[in-house]
Amino acid sequence: MVRPRFANLAPEQQQAILRAALDEFATHGFHDASLNRVIEAAGISKGSMYYYFEGKEDLYTYVARIEVERLLAEVGPFSVPSQGDADAFWSTLADYYLRLMTALTASPQLAALIRGWAAASKTPALQEAQQQLEQGMWPWLVQTLAAGQRVGAVRSDLPAALLIAVVVGMGQAMDTWLVTRAPDIDDLPRLIGALVEMIRGAVRP
Amino acid sequence: MVRPRFANLAPEQQQAILRAALDEFATHGFHDASLNRVIEAAGISKGSMYYYFEGKEDLYTYVARIEVERLLAEVGPFSVPSQGDADAFWSTLADYYLRLMTALTASPQLAALIRGWAAASKTPALQEAQQQLEQGMWPWLVQTLAAGQRVGAVRSDLPAALLIAVVVGMGQAMDTWLVTRAPDIDDLPRLIGALVEMIRGAVRP
Amino acid sequence: MVRPRFANLAPEQQQAILRAALDEFATHGFHDASLNRVIEAAGISKGSMYYYFEGKEDLYTYVARIEVERLLAEVGPFSVPSQGDADAFWSTLADYYLRLMTALTASPQLAALIRGWAAASKTPALQEAQQQLEQGMWPWLVQTLAAGQRVGAVRSDLPAALLIAVVVGMGQAMDTWLVTRAPDIDDLPRLIGALVEMIRGAVRP
Amino acid sequence: MVRPRFANLAPEQQQAILRAALDEFATHGFHDASLNRVIEAAGISKGSMYYYFEGKEDLYTYVARIEVERLLAEVGPFSVPSQGDADAFWSTLADYYLRLMTALTASPQLAALIRGWAAASKTPALQEAQQQLEQGMWPWLVQTLAAGQRVGAVRSDLPAALLIAVVVGMGQAMDTWLVTRAPDIDDLPRLIGALVEMIRGAVRP
DNA sequence: TATGAATGAGCTTTCATTCAT
DNA sequence: TATGAATGAAAGCTCATTCAT
Numbered sequence: 001m002v003r004p005r006f007a008n009l010a011p012e013q014q015q016a017i018l019r020a021a022l023d024e025f026a027t028h029g030f031h032d033a034s035l036n037r038v039i040e041a042a043g044i045s046k047g048s049m050y051y052y053f054e055g056k057e058d059l060y061t062y063v064a065r066i067e068v069e070r071l072l073a074e075v076g077p078f079s080v081p082s083q084g085d086a087d088a089f090w091s092t093l094a095d096y097y098l099r100l101m102t103a104l105t106a107s108p109q110l111a112a113l114i115r116g117w118a119a120a121s122k123t124p125a126l127q128e129a130q131q132q133l134e135q136g137m138w139p140w141l142v143q144t145l146a147a148g149q150r151v152g153a154v155r156s157d158l159p160a161a162l163l164i165a166v167v168v169g170m171g172q173a174m175d176t177w178l179v180t181r182a183p184d185i186d187d188l189p190r191l192i193g194a195l196v197e198m199i200r201g202a203v204r205p
Numbered sequence: 206m207v208r209p210r211f212a213n214l215a216p217e218q219q220q221a222i223l224r225a226a227l228d229e230f231a232t233h234g235f236h237d238a239s240l241n242r243v244i245e246a247a248g249i250s251k252g253s254m255y256y257y258f259e260g261k262e263d264l265y266t267y268v269a270r271i272e273v274e275r276l277l278a279e280v281g282p283f284s285v286p287s288q289g290d291a292d293a294f295w296s297t298l299a300d301y302y303l304r305l306m307t308a309l310t311a312s313p314q315l316a317a318l319i320r321g322w323a324a325a326s327k328t329p330a331l332q333e334a335q336q337q338l339e340q341g342m343w344p345w346l347v348q349t350l351a352a353g354q355r356v357g358a359v360r361s362d363l364p365a366a367l368l369i370a371v372v373v374g375m376g377q378a379m380d381t382w383l384v385t386r387a388p389d390i391d392d393l394p395r396l397i398g399a400l401v402e403m404i405r406g407a408v409r410p
Numbered sequence: 411m412v413r414p415r416f417a418n419l420a421p422e423q424q425q426a427i428l429r430a431a432l433d434e435f436a437t438h439g440f441h442d443a444s445l446n447r448v449i450e451a452a453g454i455s456k457g458s459m460y461y462y463f464e465g466k467e468d469l470y471t472y473v474a475r476i477e478v479e480r481l482l483a484e485v486g487p488f489s490v491p492s493q494g495d496a497d498a499f500w501s502t503l504a505d506y507y508l509r510l511m512t513a514l515t516a517s518p519q520l521a522a523l524i525r526g527w528a529a530a531s532k533t534p535a536l537q538e539a540q541q542q543l544e545q546g547m548w549p550w551l552v553q554t555l556a557a558g559q560r561v562g563a564v565r566s567d568l569p570a571a572l573l574i575a576v577v578v579g580m581g582q583a584m585d586t587w588l589v590t591r592a593p594d595i596d597d598l599p600r601l602i603g604a605l606v607e608m609i610r611g612a613v614r615p
Numbered sequence: 616m617v618r619p620r621f622a623n624l625a626p627e628q629q630q631a632i633l634r635a636a637l638d639e640f641a642t643h644g645f646h647d648a649s650l651n652r653v654i655e656a657a658g659i660s661k662g663s664m665y666y667y668f669e670g671k672e673d674l675y676t677y678v679a680r681i682e683v684e685r686l687l688a689e690v691g692p693f694s695v696p697s698q699g700d701a702d703a704f705w706s707t708l709a710d711y712y713l714r715l716m717t718a719l720t721a722s723p724q725l726a727a728l729i730r731g732w733a734a735a736s737k738t739p740a741l742q743e744a745q746q747q748l749e750q751g752m753w754p755w756l757v758q759t760l761a762a763g764q765r766v767g768a769v770r771s772d773l774p775a776a777l778l779i780a781v782v783v784g785m786g787q788a789m790d791t792w793l794v795t796r797a798p799d800i801d802d803l804p805r806l807i808g809a810l811v812e813m814i815r816g817a818v819r820p
Numbered sequence: 821t822a823t824g825a826a827t828g829a830g831c832t833t834t835c836a837t838t839c840a841t
Numbered sequence: 842t843a844t845g846a847a848t849g850a851a852a853g854c855t856c857a858t859t860c861a862t
Binding site: 044046 | 824825826827828829
Binding site: 439441442567568571572575576578579580581582583584586587601604605608609611612613614 | 644646647772773776777780781783784785786787788789791792806809810813814816817818819
């Protein structure tokens with residue numbers, strides 16, 4: 001875990017370190033990332049880095065967690081409509097998804113970080129960290145899926161984990177496509193609408 | 206590019222090298238893979254490795270290309286039915302997809318290699334190699350998509366690249382899910398059927 | 411030298427620091443011992459440690475000296491019988507030795523510290539510290555040897571330093587053997603008796 | 616284990632490396648020894664060192680083994696007289712001991728290395744290596760002890776391990792004393808005679 | 821008195837690559 | 842063709858010590 005010392009650091013210093021680390025991890029992935037480069041870019045000493053973080057993994061998990069939290073805070077809460085029909089469900093989801101993608105498009109580095117998760121993560125500690133992050137989102141996914149099934153918007157004859165995996169895969173593909181193309185922001189709503197439509201078609205009963 | 210000398214090598218030697226390299230890359234990913242280990246496992250000398258391949262990236266791209274080609278050859282050709290309706294199209298695709306997944310389930314190392322693509326480092330040479338691989342499959346994907354659109358099985362109002370990306374994303378998610386669960390082979394057809402059904406729903410006009 | 415400030419510290423604090431340091435040095439030896447760990451275990455700040463001690467070596471020498479003094483105080487004084495024959499001399503020595511070994515067996519950490527002396531690094535300051543410790547015991551050894559020679563219990567034809575070195579070597583070997591075996595305390599008197607007997611045989615005129 | 620590559624090295628190179636390593640280990644002990652210093656003193660590259668040896672421990676165990684073997688080869692074999700009385704036994708032992716000490720006095724670095732064995736050796740691999748070295752000498756010690764007991768030169772009422780430990784302790788003390796004083800070689804025989812005499816007195820029945 | 825942030829030199833080890841033979 | 846010795850840059854990480862507060 002991040003050492004509490006880091007929190008006491010001047011915000012600009014914190015920012016410098018986080019920015020440097022996010023940059024490095026997004027650009028090179030975890031394995032290829034070099035702590036030395038982060039240290040140099042952040043303008044701190046080697047000893048300081050290890051004074052703030054326990055090591056490479058610690059820095060990585062901290063950066064990932066902070067950035068995801070920042071993203072979700074920026075996007076705002078998503079409340080599944082407990083009442084309503086399938087159309088209402090999909091409409092609400094589309095709104096949320098648009099906000100999410102808009103934010104993510106503005107954070108290409110975070111997008112790269114998330115995309116890198118698929119990478120082989122051999123260290124147990126890293127795997128655990130990723131699981132924690134995923135588990136943090138898992139309830140949201142499960143609840144949303146259940147809500148969709150409740151209003152008859154989502155099929156119920158396949159394992160929930162499979163449905164979620166496929167939908168997340170669609171989302172990641174779309175994310176990658178969007179970030180790569182860096183489309184006009186005007187186009188985004190239409191594309192998001194199309195994507196949600198595709199998801200709807202994929203999981204409809 | 207692989208040096209032509211490699212082709213003159215005794216087939217068993219070629220096999221030994223390819224097997225060792227595939228093993229290493231699948232297990233550790235590109236960056237963490239160690240040429241030293243490959244060399245040791247293959248039972249060749251360091252000099253020989255550099256006599257046959259230009260370097261680590263060269264070996265990686267060669268292994269990836271060869272393995273993908275081997276997989277596709279094993280699966281056999283996919284001929285889009287030029288005549289027929291949407292049902293025929295999807296049925297043909299489902300057949301092909303089942304064959305592909307069956308083969309991939311039998312090659313967990315190749316599956317790991319492909320999954321690792323997202324995470325591979327950003328060396329220009331590596332990126333180029335990946336693009337080449339993807340471009341190798343691209344015509345097939347484009348043709349299949351076009352065929353689907355011709356028979357009215359696939360919507361035509363979105364960029365082809367986006368449709369392909371999303372469908373590939375779905376496939377990768379499913380692949381990961383399947384390989385991780387290592388399901389009974391009996392279950393596979395039903396799951397494949399469901400996946401193709403989901404794809405159909407996603408891209409239907 | 412220990413800074414006098416240390417003496418003004420609350421006894422519990424002193425104890426905490428000494429205990430932590432003894433633990434660390436006994437477990438890891440001088441070089442591998444980590445001041446950071448000592449500081450953490452003692453629950454003091456890094457600055458405080460350097461306020462009380464000049465550095466690692468200073469702490470080490472202080473701990474060693476204090477612990478040896480504590481041991482000797484616990485064992486009590488050894489008074490060479492000025493009168494009497496050789497038998498009386500050896501009997502008195504055996505009594506003392508038994509007390510010493512009993513105490514040392516109860517302080518495995520100190521035993522480990524002493525045993526580590528041979529291996530401690532060769533920093534001039536450290537060497538000097540060890541010499542000081544040894545010099546502290548030297549008078550006692552010399553006096554005891556002289557007393558033994560006076561009553562005809564010990565040969566006089568070899569350098570005193572050599573006799574002492576050999577006897578100490580025997581004692582250390584026995585100590586190590588005893589601590590390693592952690593024998594029943596009942597056995598101790600007999601073994602001590604045998605050891606003193608061996609020493610007697612070794613140095614008899 | 617030492618990599619066979621080392622054996623193929625030019626003898627002068629081997630000597631340079633061994634000399635540098637022996638120097639470093641004898642001066643600083645295992646923990647405090649710095650591979651960087653060894654590398655620099657030997658005049659080879661960092662990579663080469665790791666090409667020849669698996670690591671620090673490997674180098675240490677190799678140096679220790681080689682030096683001990685060299686010493687024993689130099690001293691020549693020791694044959695316990697199967698026949699004869701106690702006097703013959705001790706006389707033979709004294710001869711051998713004189714040869715051993717003469718050789719050791721000429722190798723103060725090896726003496727330092729051996730003395731450093733008592734040090735805390737925390738790494739399992741290191742402990743194992745030391746045990747191997749000790750086990751190599753153990754049979755010799757046990758046989759010699761048994762021979763001494765057979766001819767009535769050594770008491771039989773104490774554990775063999777204890778007797779051996781004490782005698783070895785005496786030897787080490789003597790060794791240290793001798794090496795430190797670096798006495799005239801003329802004096803050596805008399806001192807060795809006295810030491811063997813002391814050992815005889817210590818272990819006599 | 822007391823703190824703890826900050827540091828940089830140092831550590832062992834790994835690795836892809838070169839090149840003389 | 843084929844070998845394997847040699848290399849140096851780079852990696853992640855630890856540590857005793859300093860010093861401003």
